Amino acid sequence: VQLQASGGGLVQAGDSLRLLCVASGRTFSNNAVAWFRQAPGKEREFVGVISWSSSSIVIDDSVKGRFTISRDNAKNTVYLQMNSLKPEDTAAYYCAAARGSYGSRDRSDYRYWGQGTQVTVSS
Numbered sequence: 001v002q003l004q005a006s007g008g009g010l011v012q013a014g015d016s017l018r019l020l021c022v023a024s025g026r027t028f029s030n031n032a033v034a035w036f037r038q039a040p041g042k043e044r045e046f047v048g049v050i051s052w053s054s055s056s057i058v059i060d061d062s063v064k065g066r067f068t069i070s071r072d073n074a075k076n077t078v079y080l081q082m083n084s085l086k087p088e089d090t091a092a093y094y095c096a097a098a099r100g101s102y103g104s105r106d107r108s109d110y111r112y113w114g115q116g117t118q119v120t121v122s123s
Helices: none
Strands: 002-006 009-012 017-024 033-038 045-050 057-059 067-072 077-082 091-098 110-113 117-122
Touching: 002 091, 002 110, 017 033, 017 091, 017 117, 033 067, 033 077, 045 067, 045 077, 057 067, 077 091
Parallel strands: 009 117
Antiparallel strands: 002 017, 017 077, 033 045, 033 091, 045 057, 067 077, 091 110, 091 117
16 A cells, blocks of 8 residues: 655644545555654654544644544545644654554554655744
8 A cells, every 4th residue: 555645834833734644555444544753863753543443543742632633534544633833843744554453653563654744833
């Protein structure tokens, strides 16, 4: 399966963005999907994960209350809604599909990765 992340851009602090992760090649409706991000010079870090049925959603404490994840399996799409953006949210954002129906913070859970979309938040 190929994943395409999009929706990034340059915004001001306090703005909102919605990132999309679209799967092609085959459905990922049975797979958990996570978002990670990587700022320059830093390791890739977990942002959140949604299970195959949306019954389980885990958001990292660093963005909890500002970011949410949802999915539309009919559209083979997972969304990352980012509100109240801060300059420290600036990073390349990656989506990844897990090997199974549930995923964790561990990058090794994820078999398929998108190419990343850049989010830049100015102060």
